Amino acid sequence: MRTYAYIILGIGWGVWVTPFILARRNRQSAQKLDRRARWGILLVAVSYSIVLQGHFWERPLPLWRLLISIVFLILACVLSWIGTRFLGRQWRIDAGLNADHELVMSGPYRFVRHPIYASMLCLLCGTAFMITPLLLFLPALVIFILGTEIRVRIEDNLLASRFGEQFRTYKSSIPAYIPFLR
16 A cells, blocks of 8 residues: 555544544533443444454555545544534533533534534545455444444433433434434
8 A cells, every 4th residue: 555545544534533632621521421332432443443454555555445535534524523513512422411411403413413423434434445355344334333323322312311302303303323324
């Protein structure tokens, strides 16, 4: 793989992670936490580690894979920045609710309930298209979806407990993290 591909991946990951580092400074402590969502975090981490196990240093990188990868990385970065911006101080790693938690339904939240998870899926796909053989990418994708579904269900239950019918209506009209997929 060419040096430019490593540079593209490094920049993509760096730009993607920056809003989360910045958002950690402004977060509030949670009034209610559900630490079971950490199982989802663990599975997502496993999926990323599988994607990064590909023998990318030995593989050629066709132009079509590079271009698809760049598109996914750009989407991941855009979603991470606007997702954390609209979520504001409510963003956290653990699934939880602030005392003054608000149901965010504007910005990217008009299209998906969990745009940050959409950004993570785009990051996984962007990385995989660049460096991972299909035989590693498919199980990584399945594990990612399992981990993300754990988190989505836990977070949705927390939001439903706080916002009731308003959240249930929102949930029934907006997909979780993949646009147009219910």
